[in-house]
Amino acid sequence: MDLLDYYRGRLSPRRLRVLIRHLPRESALVRALHGDVADWGITEHLLAGAVDELAVGNWLFVTANSDENADRPERPRPVPRPGVEEEEEVVATTPEQLAAFFGAPSPGGGR
Structure with missing residues (x-):
């Protein structure tokens, strides 16, 4: 042509x-x-998603089967993808914060 x-x-x-x-x-x-976005098609995105889910599943298994007093492993980071900004770290909500949000008595005996 x-x-x-x-x-x-x-x-x-x-x-x-x-x-x-x-x-x-x-x-x-x-x-x-x-x-760089051109390098990633649907197949690469699906594979990265599968790797991320497998890593989280392994992390959950290790965390659930670890001794209570043992140091918890860090949550796995997702596979970097072109064109996608890295997300901020998620901070876990405490039971007291959940109780306050839903208007229930706090588990610690407050309210």
């Missing part, structure tokens, strides 16, 4: 648009337009 055919009148604007829109994600144009 010669892109000069567009200027010679042998390649319609519609056909050129279709060719550009269906370029493979490995093409130089797609990489220039989208950067």
Whole structure:
């Protein structure tokens, strides 16, 4: 395919648009337009999600089966994905905060 055919009148604007829109994600144009995001398709996102869930499952298993006095392992970090900002660390809610939110007596005997 010669892109000069567009200027010679042998390649319609519609056909050129279709060719550009269906370029493979490995093409130089797609990489220039989208950067690192172009490297990740649905398969890579699904695999990263599966790895993240497996890591959390293993972490939960180890945490649940550890001695109460043992140091708890750190929660696993998700696989970094291009174009997605790293989330802030989630802070666990205390039973007192939950009770206050729902308007119930706190488990510690307050209220």
